[in-house]
Amino acid sequence: MVGTIRAGLVVALIVVGCFFLTVGTIGLLRFPNVYNRMHATSKPTTLGTATIFLAGFVYFGPGAEGLTSLVGIVFLFLTVPTGAHMIARSAERVGVPFLGSVTWPQRDESPEEEPD
Secondary structure: OHHHHHHHHHHHHHHHHHHHHHHHHHHHHHOOOHHHHHHHHHHHHHHHHHHHHHHHHHHHOOOHHHHHHHHHHHHHHHHHHHHHHHHHHHHHHHOOOOOOOOOOOOOOOOOOOOOO
């Protein structure tokens, strides 16, 4: 009974992960600029890959292989937002425009006071 439930949970997690990965891929192909594409690839693909890693943890258990899956999830959640932020900042600095009336927040250009 436990093996059947575990197998069903693994299959469900893999299906959910594949759904999110497919949505991210479609967003990458369909969205018009780097900012939208970056959002489409970072959010759903993070969730999709994390659920597939979680399926690996459920399948292998809390042993060495399962621990590797959990470490993969932690690594994923630390690196993907950082990479997406760096891509957006680089695109802004290169001068890639937003679509429509969207703008970056105005930065305060006043010189910083030095501490005493």
